[in-house]
Amino acid sequence: MLVIIGYFSGHPYFFNQLFGGLDKLALSGAILTEALNTSAYTYEVSPVFSLMERQIIQKIITETIGWPQGDGVFCPGGSAANMYGVSLARHSKFPESKVKGMRGMPLVHLYTSRLSHYSLKKAAFFMGFGIDSIVTVGTDRFGRMIPAALEKAIEHSLANGIVPLMVNATSGTTVFGAYDPLDEIADICKKYGGVWLHVDGAWGGAVLLSKKLRNKMKGIDRADSLTWDPHKMAGSILQCALVVTKHATLLKEAHSAKARYLFQQDKIYDVTYDSGDKSVQCGRKIDAFKLWVQWKAYGNVGMAQRVESCFETALHLRDRCRTTPGFRLLVEDPECTNVCFWYIPPSLREQTEDEDWWTKVSRVAPAIKAKMQTTGAMLIGYQPQEEFVNFWRMVVASPENTIQDMDHIIDTIIEFGEKL
């Protein structure tokens, strides 16, 4: 059966993914770049856009993150940005692999929490490491990587003669929104001889925009590279993502191929403005401009407020889940704007919570979501995760969302679910 339903993220109750809403400034930037139809690779074909991209990357590095220097590249999504993180880690330790490939490299391990995004797995097989090179590290009740478990995993690798290449710490996990403890992880990376610390902040990295919230990523100054998707909580419209690294020359060293037909050295301008050879793409969409327009218009304060608004709205939903009968939070104190919960309909309340009961609970979210979809009321994601059966993951990704919207979600779930 194919059900045709017209859901797009502009729907006021679209909460299905880690993006949503429609920022008009970002849209104006997007329309302009579509109409000008050019590529980011060389200054000569995207002069002003090249300058804007360079400026915004440097602003993110020196102001938003606070590294003394660095380099970065916009790329088509957080998965691609995480691949760059892996590539930088590899090139940093084994630069000869660029020419000789991975056959000559020793076995290496990439560490990531069991709740991190699946893109690291895709990076591992696409880039020649293989899924076996990934070591998943346990998490605490908030969903954060346990540093002691990471250290044990690294010790285990070393005991088996395997090189610990990179830790992928997550700032804002996909489902729970957990922030791995960067400072403690950085200590471990340092202790074991400088393991590359990549931070996947695709979702939660937006807290760096806010003085109030940035403490969640304490230790980011010690990371080697960072993924951030402004198209998520900053509302910069898909696609707007980048990877940055504090190692100023490494992106180019790792990825340049010096194509002479594109990156001629006898141009009439300073060819360091041609950013394309840092990238593994050739033609590359202008993704930075949308964010540039937003940031210029909202200012640092406005950008921070947008993110803070998402957090405040999510807290209201958390509180409603705490106090409304039938709602049960998976993480009592969510760290990001992800609010994960089960809705237990009256027919299943106050019963023995055995396997059979959980099986029944697992059918609740799909049944309610089917009603949401067929009525066009709203769209919210649910999923199972590890030992937990199907639960709702509500995310607030746009400052357009209000506490009234959160109340409406609670009401709708009750309306569609109370008879189940």
Place this chain on the structure above:
Amino acid sequence: MLVIIGYFSGHPYFFNQLFGGLDKLALSGAILTEALNTSAYTYEVSPVFSLMERQIIQKIITETIGWPQGDGVFCPGGSAANMYGVSLARHSKFPESKVKGMRGMPLVHLYTSRLSHYSLKKAAFFMGFGIDSIVTVGTDRFGRMIPAALEKAIEHSLANGIVPLMVNATSGTTVFGAYDPLDEIADICKKYGGVWLHVDGAWGGAVLLSKKLRNKMKGIDRADSLTWDPHKMAGSILQCALVVTKHATLLKEAHSAKARYLFQQDKIYDVTYDSGDKSVQCGRKIDAFKLWVQWKAYGNVGMAQRVESCFETALHLRDRCRTTPGFRLLVEDPECTNVCFWYIPPSLREQTEDEDWWTKVSRVAPAIKAKMQTTGAMLIGYQPQEEFVNFWRMVVASPENTIQDMDHIIDTIIEFGEKL
């Protein structure tokens, strides 16, 4: 010195890259997808777009190419599409590498012509093969791969115990626009036990739209995978690119990670409509819709005419280069819409063409281009290539370009260059 010049591909004399012009239908599609701001990964968040993408991929596979079946995925550019080609080749022969990585694989070689696009080199190091795994094959006077040289290269690999994994044949090389002889290459791939044949048709693949021109890619039915960038000669606005393969299940087998939070199996619709797990991206921009709009509006005939128009316009420029004093073609009969030539100013004509003379010729194009840039007259690319010093590469990438435009180019080059 930083020269700020506002060139974008919408300029009527923008000929610097393998794209240009602005198709209004593609733009209308682009604006709609920006405003709807959704992702291509699941049917539930891009219902109609998912159907359109699926339909257009199947149309390309069964009608445009003519394979009995297959699968494909839109991706952010031809470089990414070529990476998928390499990934498919690897997974086809060494599926265990997905889990175990490349350390356990034998040494492999990837063959490509010396004039092919640099993205294969980037794929080789990014994906763990290393640049050493690339074997460059010689070309004829049109810039086409020489089949006998390919065969010799494969024999050489085999004699050294190296597995011939993939041939990357190019349909429309970046600079000369040459079409490698697919049928003869396919014979060789077959002869040596089924070497994967990937065709990089990022630029020249558009000829498949035309009954008159498609013979340039005779043998495409025998290829295993194909890259095509509709954002180039089809004018679908950057980014619009895809990879297709005739092996219907392989994209998924090679790239799936079965993320449970995104690709739930208990949805209310047929989950084979969720295309995201074939991709190594997670969030993925809607790139297919622009092409869908164009194709629906222009029809098969209109799409063919657009491409044929580019070829006709380019032929006029070729003829002008043949007959205008001072112009000298590098390839007498260009196979695509690339017209490559030197302009020899009067002061350098009828002289001994020694090394010193060629050094002087190498300075002509940069000097003329500087005038083009500082006056805002036009933008055309030049580059050195192999044994040839700086020469012009004029490309016709848009049906908006006319033979009058070509005459204007000749006139402008003379105007800016005759006193050099």
